[in-house]
Amino acid sequence: MRTYIIKRLLISVVILFFTGLIIYGLMRSLPTSYIESMAMTKSMAPGSKSYDEWMEQLTAMYHMDVGILPGYIQWIGEVFRGNFGDSWKWSVPVLEKFNDSVWISFTMGLIAFVIEMLIAIPLGVLAATKQYSKTDYTISVAALAGISLPTFFFASLLKLLFSVKLGWFDLYGLVGRDYEQLSQTGKILDQAKHLVLPIVTLVVVSMGSLMRYTRTNMLEVLNSDYIRTARAKGLSERRVIFHHAFRNTLIPIVTIVGGSLPGLFAGALITETLFAIPGIGYVSYQSMVSGDIPFSMFYLVFMAVLTLLGNLLSDILYAVVDPRVRVA
Amino acid sequence: MSNNLSNEPEMNEAAAPADEGAEEQLSLNDDRRVKVLSPGAMVRRRFFRNKIAVVGLVILLLMFAFSFIGGILSPYTEAQQFYRNEQIMKSFGAAVKNKDYRFRGAPDQDFSSIIQAQMVVNMQTEKNVFKYKGTEYSIRSDNDSLYELYSGDTLIGIATTVIVTPSDGTTELSFEFVSNALKADNAGETSFEADGTTYTLDEGGVVTDASGTPVADVGEYVIQAIMADAVITSGFREELIAALEAGRTSFEYNSSEYQLKYDAAKDTWEIKQFRTTQVIDTYAFPSAEHPLGTDKNGMDMLTRLMYGGRVSLIIGFIVVFIETAIGVVLGGVAGYFGGWVDELIMRIVDVFYCIPSLPIIIIIGAAMDAQRMPSAQRMFWLMLILGILGWAGVARLVRGQILSLREQEFMTAEEACGMRISRRIFKHLIPNVIPQLIVTSTMGLGSTIITEATLSFLGLGVKYPFASWGNIINDVNNTYVLTTYLFIWIPAGICLLATVLAFNLLGDGLRDAFDPKMKR
Numbered sequence: 001m002r003t004y005i006i007k008r009l010l011i012s013v014v015i016l017f018f019t020g021l022i023i024y025g026l027m028r029s030l031p032t033s034y035i036e037s038m039a040m041t042k043s044m045a046p047g048s049k050s051y052d053e054w055m056e057q058l059t060a061m062y063h064m065d066v067g068i069l070p071g072y073i074q075w076i077g078e079v080f081r082g083n084f085g086d087s088w089k090w091s092v093p094v095l096e097k098f099n100d101s102v103w104i105s106f107t108m109g110l111i112a113f114v115i116e117m118l119i120a121i122p123l124g125v126l127a128a129t130k131q132y133s134k135t136d137y138t139i140s141v142a143a144l145a146g147i148s149l150p151t152f153f154f155a156s157l158l159k160l161l162f163s164v165k166l167g168w169f170d171l172y173g174l175v176g177r178d179y180e181q182l183s184q185t186g187k188i189l190d191q192a193k194h195l196v197l198p199i200v201t202l203v204v205v206s207m208g209s210l211m212r213y214t215r216t217n218m219l220e221v222l223n224s225d226y227i228r229t230a231r232a233k234g235l236s237e238r239r240v241i242f243h244h245a246f247r248n249t250l251i252p253i254v255t256i257v258g259g260s261l262p263g264l265f266a267g268a269l270i271t272e273t274l275f276a277i278p279g280i281g282y283v284s285y286q287s288m289v290s291g292d293i294p295f296s297m298f299y300l301v302f303m304a305v306l307t308l309l310g311n312l313l314s315d316i317l318y319a320v321v322d323p324r325v326r327v328a
Numbered sequence: 329m330s331n332n333l334s335n336e337p338e339m340n341e342a343a344a345p346a347d348e349g350a351e352e353q354l355s356l357n358d359d360r361r362v363k364v365l366s367p368g369a370m371v372r373r374r375f376f377r378n379k380i381a382v383v384g385l386v387i388l389l390l391m392f393a394f395s396f397i398g399g400i401l402s403p404y405t406e407a408q409q410f411y412r413n414e415q416i417m418k419s420f421g422a423a424v425k426n427k428d429y430r431f432r433g434a435p436d437q438d439f440s441s442i443i444q445a446q447m448v449v450n451m452q453t454e455k456n457v458f459k460y461k462g463t464e465y466s467i468r469s470d471n472d473s474l475y476e477l478y479s480g481d482t483l484i485g486i487a488t489t490v491i492v493t494p495s496d497g498t499t500e501l502s503f504e505f506v507s508n509a510l511k512a513d514n515a516g517e518t519s520f521e522a523d524g525t526t527y528t529l530d531e532g533g534v535v536t537d538a539s540g541t542p543v544a545d546v547g548e549y550v551i552q553a554i555m556a557d558a559v560i561t562s563g564f565r566e567e568l569i570a571a572l573e574a575g576r577t578s579f580e581y582n583s584s585e586y587q588l589k590y591d592a593a594k595d596t597w598e599i600k601q602f603r604t605t606q607v608i609d610t611y612a613f614p615s616a617e618h619p620l621g622t623d624k625n626g627m628d629m630l631t632r633l634m635y636g637g638r639v640s641l642i643i644g645f646i647v648v649f650i651e652t653a654i655g656v657v658l659g660g661v662a663g664y665f666g667g668w669v670d671e672l673i674m675r676i677v678d679v680f681y682c683i684p685s686l687p688i689i690i691i692i693g694a695a696m697d698a699q700r701m702p703s704a705q706r707m708f709w710l711m712l713i714l715g716i717l718g719w720a721g722v723a724r725l726v727r728g729q730i731l732s733l734r735e736q737e738f739m740t741a742e743e744a745c746g747m748r749i750s751r752r753i754f755k756h757l758i759p760n761v762i763p764q765l766i767v768t769s770t771m772g773l774g775s776t777i778i779t780e781a782t783l784s785f786l787g788l789g790v791k792y793p794f795a796s797w798g799n800i801i802n803d804v805n806n807t808y809v810l811t812t813y814l815f816i817w818i819p820a821g822i823c824l825l826a827t828v829l830a831f832n833l834l835g836d837g838l839r840d841a842f843d844p845k846m847k848r
Contacts, residue, residue, distance in 0.1 A: 148828035153821035303684035
């Protein structure tokens with residue numbers, strides 16, 4: 001087990017290195033004039049160095065003066081010292097901006113994730129136990145509809161209904177207009193209120209795949225021999241489903257759920273952007289659109305790490321949860 | 329091949345020869361008694377039993393018809409703009425009752441501003457004679473509206489509150505004409521002579537020549553045109569002055585309506601006219617000509633929707649084709665050869681799996697924005713990038729399938745026959761993967777269309793003048809559109825949802841139909 005994990009970790013590091021290289025190469029090839037304009041403004045300041053001198057200093061500072069590969073190696077060197085550089089757009093260190101924004105995304109993601117599981121897993125099990133019934137068809141089509149629903153369209157519909165027609169929520173933002181005057185509890189409630197629509201969007205859009213996954217796995221388990229045996233023993237249907245079948249369905253579900261945990265930190269780029277929630281998704285969207293290389297680079301590599309971590313976690317969890325895998 | 333995709337049902341034992349007679353009695357264990365279906369026919373049968381999948385197929389066919397045939401049938405083109413006529417009150421001109429003295433000097437006489445000033449001073453003090461620089465001037469006047477300045481018997485210039493304006497607005501009137509007209513007006517005469525011609529002056533102050541053509545107007549109002557194409561004609565002037573004297577706020581001339589607005593601060597009347605102006609017909613509500621109204625550029629929404637569907641579907645197909653092509657080749661090679669080739673290709677797959685594709689495309693989209701890349705070129709790049717970033721899943725699928733197929737007996741047989749490797753992979757292994765490929769491609773089409781729509785929604789994908797369902801919905805970023813112009817974004821959203829859902833339903837149905845374990 002340990003050697004397996006170590007081997008997987010090493011492979012992940014290699015993959016991460018090359019992923020980072022591709023991302024870095026891409027970022028470097030982008031036609032960006034940010035450094036030029038920064039050098040221009042700095043050289044305008046009274047008593048400043050000339051434009052050329054600033055240009056030289058800034059390109060050196062961002063490792064723009066060397067080729068892509070050496071630049072990348074230098075970047076990695078800085079990263080090992082915990083330095084991701086300063087964000088161009090936010091003009092604060094990248095990590096500081098990240099720390100400011102990631103927790104709101106995580107909270108939002110976590111709440112949505114829990115709600116999603118609470119709805120999707122029972123419905124998936126229900127659909128499987130009543131295969132080919134009306135309930136099954138309704139749940140399956142609803143799950144597919146959720147998958148097919150474009151986030152931005154659904155969010156717009158929610159806004160139209162709940163913000164414009166009913167006036168229950170604000171259209172944009174994390175805090176209301178009178179936020180500063182509220183008490184401590186009031187502030188928390190205000191933020192919570194602003195998170196309702198984004199969380200509903202996230203839940204509806206991502207629920208479908210978990211529901212389908214649960215249904216497929218539950219069906220597989222229900223068709224297996226030990227379920228037939230359990231039924232033949234004369235066990236009640238309740239006991240067959242909840243004691244024998246559901247526990248076995250939990251194996252794949254735990255792996256997929258565990259694997260998606262790191263993803264909670266990634267932020268919901270589209271949803272946050274639509275609702276202007278200042279989480280990591282929205283912040284990085286703004287950075288990317290304005291060509292902020294240090295922040296985008298950090299965000300992309302961070303996403304890659306999360307993906308790798310998710311895969312690793314689900315593989316390990318699979319071995320932990322299912323003893324049959326460990327033998328092999 | 330276990331999953332033959334050919335559509336014709338296999339004819340078992342080559343249907344009974346015709347000359348044996350149709351009503352031949354078959355023995356119970358005769359193969360001909362059993363209706364044998366080819367795998368393809370069985371798949372088809374299982375598929376058509378699945379009502380939901382058939383619904384998906386029907387929606388898709390409708391969407392294709394809507395996008396591809398609808399675009400041809402529509403009377404409008406993709407980027408055709410529409411205009412509407414709007415009645416706008418525009419400033420036509422301004423009128424002011426003149427209370428100041430206006431001076432005009434006779435030709436070849438010195439009537440400088442100092443002499444004018446001297447004249448005014450003497451007019452006010454009612455002295456009729458004054459001296460300036462050794463010359464003696466005399467002022468003659470009948471009433472307050474016209475003063476004449478003489479030096480001896482020579483007329484030097486005039487000061488008047490009554491104004492003579494040429495009828496056509498442009499002709500330069502001679503001094504003699506002006507002073508004689510004013511004199512005649514002052515004296516209440518109906519005709520006067522100037523420059524050797526006789527003119528008639530009527531009560532309304534219109535001066536006509538011998539042939540009856542109006543030449544000039546004499547009156548106390550100064551009327552200026554503000555609108556570029558406005559010409560103040562005699563008739564207009566007459567109507568306007570009549571209205572002003574009567575204190576009316578509107579009048580009609582030449583069958584168009586004018587409104588008068590008094591501006592107390594400037595002591596002027598503003599003349600406004602209703603004008604029909606052609607404006608771009610933006611956000612027109614649904615009507616017979618435009619069943620879904622028009623968008624912010626005044627283009628027909630329904631036509632945009634059709635062309636948008638075309639763009640979305642074409643992009644979806646091309647992207648999935650690129651993904652599948654790369655994925656099948658690399659996955660097939662990896663699965664077949666195994667060993668270090670497999671290891672290398674699968675690590676590349678891992679790397680591509682790791683690259684966060686949406687952020688990458690957003691960054692590239694923003695860079696293309698900065699480059700001001702033309703829309704058509706942009707679309708091409710978008711497809712290429714989406715394809716390149718998406719092949720890893722296909723490669724994994726193909727490799728997994730081939731790994732298990734490779735161990736089967738028919739592969740050993742082929743190897744024993746000495747078949748070429750490329751033939752073994754692409755002719756015998758890949759076709760066995762096709763059912764799964766069709767399923768993932770169908771589902772992939774749906775998700776590609778969503779990705780493209782999301783990018784276009786963010787303004788980083790397909791751009792104006794091309795329509796795409798995503799960039800049509802993009803308009804909801806304008807809150808007024810979100811709340812008021814539902815006809816702009818709801819239909820596009822429904823089309824998008826229906827198409828993606830239909831692709832997913834179809835993919836689901838195909839997966840079930842291809843699955844030999846399926847009982848139904």
